[in-house]
Amino acid sequence: QDYPxxxxxxxxxxxxxxxxxxxxxxxxxxxxxxxxxxxxxxxILKASIELxxxxxxxxxxxxxxxxxxxxxxxxxxxxxxxxSLSSVRVALFRLSRLMMLIGPTIIILAVLGGFYMAKKSLxxxxxxxxxxxxxxxxxxxxxxxxxxxxxxxxxxxSTFDGMLARLEESVKKQRQFTxxxxxxxxxxxxxxxxxxxxxxxRDRESDEYVNALVQIENEIVRLAxxxxxxxxxxxxxxxxxxxxxxxxxxxxMIDDVLDTIKVLAEEKNIEIVKDCPDDLxxxxxxxxxxxxxxxxxxxxxxxxxxxxxxxxxxxxxxxxGKIEIIVEDNGIGIQFxxxxxxxxxxxxxxxxxxxxxxxxxxxxxxxxxxxxxxxxISVESTPGEGSTFKITLPSKIKKx
Numbered sequence: 001q002d003y004p005x006x007x008x009x010x011x012x013x014x015x016x017x018x019x020x021x022x023x024x025x026x027x028x029x030x031x032x033x034x035x036x037x038x039x040x041x042x043x044i045l046k047a048s049i050e051l052x053x054x055x056x057x058x059x060x061x062x063x064x065x066x067x068x069x070x071x072x073x074x075x076x077x078x079x080x081x082x083x084s085l086s087s088v089r090v091a092l093f094r095l096s097r098l099m100m101l102i103g104p105t106i107i108i109l110a111v112l113g114g115f116y117m118a119k120k121s122l123x124x125x126x127x128x129x130x131x132x133x134x135x136x137x138x139x140x141x142x143x144x145x146x147x148x149x150x151x152x153x154x155x156x157x158s159t160f161d162g163m164l165a166r167l168e169e170s171v172k173k174q175r176q177f178t179x180x181x182x183x184x185x186x187x188x189x190x191x192x193x194x195x196x197x198x199x200x201x202r203d204r205e206s207d208e209y210v211n212a213l214v215q216i217e218n219e220i221v222r223l224a225x226x227x228x229x230x231x232x233x234x235x236x237x238x239x240x241x242x243x244x245x246x247x248x249x250x251x252x253m254i255d256d257v258l259d260t261i262k263v264l265a266e267e268k269n270i271e272i273v274k275d276c277p278d279d280l281x282x283x284x285x286x287x288x289x290x291x292x293x294x295x296x297x298x299x300x301x302x303x304x305x306x307x308x309x310x311x312x313x314x315x316x317x318x319x320x321g322k323i324e325i326i327v328e329d330n331g332i333g334i335q336f337x338x339x340x341x342x343x344x345x346x347x348x349x350x351x352x353x354x355x356x357x358x359x360x361x362x363x364x365x366x367x368x369x370x371x372x373x374x375x376x377i378s379v380e381s382t383p384g385e386g387s388t389f390k391i392t393l394p395s396k397i398k399k400x
Contacts, residue, residue, distance in 0.1 A: 003030040004077050005037055023084060025066075030077040042082065051078050064089065124153045128160055140168035177345050185226060188219040195219075229361040233345070236288075236368040250280040250314045250325070257294045258312075264298065268306045272297075275313040282323060283396055284373045292369040292377075295362035296327040296389045303387070304331035316395065325391040334381035342379065343367045366391075 005028065006012055016039050019026060027038030033051060035042070044061045053072040058065055064086040071079050124146050131142060143161045148154035199212040254276055265272050282289065293312075300310045311328040334342060346360040370377045374394050381387035 002076060003036050004028050004073050004079070006039075023087075025082045026079070028073075028077060028079055031075065033078070036077065040082075042080075058085075121153070124148060124157055128157065131160075135164070140164060140171055173344065181226075181230065181346065185223065188223040188226075191219045192216050226361070229365060232365055233361065233368055236365070236372055245284050246286065247281050247283050248286050249278065250282045250323070251276045251278050253282065253286060253290050253293065254312055254314065256290055257297060261294060261297055261301065264301050265310070268301065268304070268308075270301055270304055270307070271309045273309060273311045275311065277315070280314055280316055280323070282393065284393065285369075288369045289373065292366040292391065293325065293327070295366040296391075299362055300327055300329035300331065300387070300389075303333075304329045321395050323393045323395055325393070326388060327390075328386065328388045330386040333383040333385055334379070334387055335383055336381075339379055339381060343377075 006016075016026075020040055023040075025038070025040035025042040027042040028036045029051075030036055044063060051070055051072075053070065055070055057068045057070070059068055059082070064084055066082045066084050068080055068082045071081075073079055124144070127144060127146065131144060135142065143164060144157050145161070146154075146157045148157055195212050195215050199209065204212075251274075254274055258272060258274065262272070297310060297312065304310060308330050311326070313326045313328070314324065316323045343363045345364045367377050370391055370393070376392045377389065378392070379387060379389050
């Protein structure tokens with residue numbers, strides 16, 4: 001009859017009941033928009049709803065807002081399905097009330113939790129601050145000893161403990177150096193005073209006075225040598241003259257050292273063997289590097305028995321971009337526990353301390369010179385068989 005109708009079947013009745021139970025309203029309209037049939041509370045909807053195919057619309061009614069969907073059925077008419085939004089509005093209203101009630105509580109808890117977590121996370125920083133305020137020269141053994149994750153704070157705490165350990169070690173070395181320096185300086189002064197006291201105790205022959213003056217002169221020379229070595233170390237640590245660097249043959253430097261020290265070797269009948277190519281060049285301060293090499297060779301001669309051998313070698317083919325200078329002897333060697341200390345100032349092997357000449361500063365000076373040339377000095381030793389000192393220098397050194 002040129003307008004749509006719902007089919008009267010069991011399936012249709014079942015579908016209708018389901019839609020009614022869920023609160024839907026459904027209506028059919030002819031092509032002119034007049035209502036033909038429907039079910040549910042469709043009567044509350046205005047009949048003049050604008051008809052647009054496959055469109056949603058929100059409509060205000062006496063019982064609230066409805067959501068409408070319109071679908072065109074061929075050329076015969078339209079079907080509209082609507083559902084009240086009251087339940088949605090009620091849910092939103094209840095949610096807003098609930099948020100108004102619990103929102104401030106959540107904010108308060110969040111603020112309190114934030115303060116707690118911030119305090120907890122910054123507690124290591126506070127401990128670092130308190131410890132830094134307590135640190136003094138007498139309390140360098142203090143440590144944080146915090147167990148923290150491997151993050152920024154954990155790295156900061158471990159770095160702080162490492163800094164304190166280095167400071168403590170530095171202060172210990174400084175105190176040991178002061179004690180050793182006082183001892184080394186006191187020894188010649190005490191000897192001079194004893195010589196003077198003994199000499200002035202009674203009248204003596206002129207030869208005895210001359211002998212006393214010679215002994216005093218020897219002690220003064222020793223005292224001056226210690227002071228000169230200390231001044232050299234201080235200058236090397238503070239301002240090394242890198243502007244004086246030049247390029248020179250390693251073989252010539254070794255020959256200069258051998259010419260100076262051969263008298264000491266001849267006194268003990270020690271053979272010195274040289275192994276160095278003539279074309280090997282070194283960049284650095286020739287005067288200071290010669291002193292460093294002299295100190296190593298002098299040390300080797302001291303602790304090598306009569307008739308021993310000292311070997312001096314230089315090469316550039318062991319490490320790329322590096323030059324190595326080796327001083328090897330077959331002397332008494334160094335105990336393993338003493339190797340790390342032989343470069344300390346005034347340190348000498350205890351069992352030979354009173355039997356060898358020198359101030360105990362030679363190796364310290366050599367290390368400072370090599371360090372100033374951006375190099376390294378190392379030692380390998382076997383007690384009773386000898387020691388090998390190795391200087392490793394860069395083939396090119398940037399000048400200041």
